[in-house]
Amino acid sequence: MDSKGPSLYAQAGPSLDLSRSLEEDSMVDGPLISADALHSAIRREFQTVPTPCHAGLLSLLHVVYVVLSVCLAVLCVLKFGQEEVCMNILGNVRGDSVILFGKVCLWVLVLLFTGCAQHHHNRARSRGYLRFYREMQGLKHLPLNVHSTGNVLLLVVLAAQLSLTVHIYMLLTILAVELLVALPCLLYYIVKVMQFNRERAAPDVSQEEHSHNFSISSLPTETGFREGSSLEEVVEKQADLIEYLKQHNTLLSKRLLNLTAQH
Template identity: 50%
Template sequence: MDSKRPVSNTSTDFTQSIEDDPLIDGPLISQDALESAMKKEFQNLPTPWIAGLLAIVNVAYVSLCVVLAVLCWLTDDHLAECKAVLNGVGTQTVVLLGKVALWLLVFVLERCIQRHHNSVRKRGYLQFYRNTRNLKSLPLLIHSSGNAAVLLVIAPSSLLNQKVKNLSIYLLLVVICVEFVMTLICLLIYTARVVRFNNQRPGPDINEEERAHAYAPNASDAHTETGFRDGSCLEEVVEKQADLIEYLKQHNTLLSKRILTLTSQQIRE
């Protein structure tokens, strides 16, 4: 006697499981509402004011050095006034202390800028982060190199002044002015890039890449930057992939929370 074994209908079971799901049984979420709720609002990068503050401080320091050198260092015409204003502190000491204070300020502001850029990287703007990674650190590098150059000038100052009168002072002013010009150029370029980024208000790199791929006439014309090709740096590719994976994990978690929130809101309505 042949026994008929019941044949399980996978499609039916799957349909029944979906119908039993309270989330699926609720009202459907419109695509427009879901996209508007899931789209993360663009946040401006608030670092241009930091770069502007740093530029103003550099201008003030260079102006102070030039005034002290002309009035109190190179000539003795205003020696009494300088001693009274500086309260007996030497002009060279004031310039060097100001140089140290300026370097500390540049270091603190560079760390603050780095913190904002790390936040931008976590929000998915990986290409912008890499394009400005070295630029935002250049002022600190320039000032550190300037400190080394100042030491090279101050250490043999007595020997230099024996050959040419006040040669060490002129060299010190040259170092400070060159340092100022290079720093100002870097700050202007950095500020222009950040302002352009804030004005464009782009989406995360992965969204912009998908949009470009969707509108490309041929799928092969849309290239990504996360794959390895001939001539690519393997370390850079691995870094890009790691950043992209980290962003996608955070993005998926955020989307899941917002989908559940929208679904619960529509069920209550």
């Protein structure tokens, strides 16, 4: 019984290898998907970041608010010959109070823009654009930081209980400095995001694979630890890449099935 066992397996071995080779040949003989077709299919999945429109509208509102605040302060608070018009428009509300209420509304809009930008940048991060996400990480929060700092300075001016003229001039100075700092940040943000949308680049992993395929002496990727890198940064990048690669593999599987069905 035992002596026949090995001989049976030995006889069945070539037939098993033959059937396995036939199965592999049948898989190889199937329709092959070219790398260009896969790359073009994935490239069509590029989604633009729509925040430049929001940033442009916020910049316009900021400029309009500062201009109206200056007009309101000069005509209605400092009272340069337009008291009746101000009384008809504002009623019993003080002009500086209207400016402060407008500042609060503007800060809320900046906060909403920051949340919207964070949402869309997180989506870009999940699609594999890790380098773009890190480049814009501080820039998209900078307008909110500027306006929040301006709010703190306005509270200090209100708490100081200065004279009306000094109070208005200090208020307008803070608003002007905010505009001079926040507006260039928003414009630079618009330029960077529009450049990203116009390039329609492949995710970072695909770019690194492409550079490794065509360059022998390529630089090391961002996924490994190198001198000057912090451990937390490396772990964060690796976690981002793992999350993206999971979604990337799912997308590849779907595209492979669709392209195989077409062929």
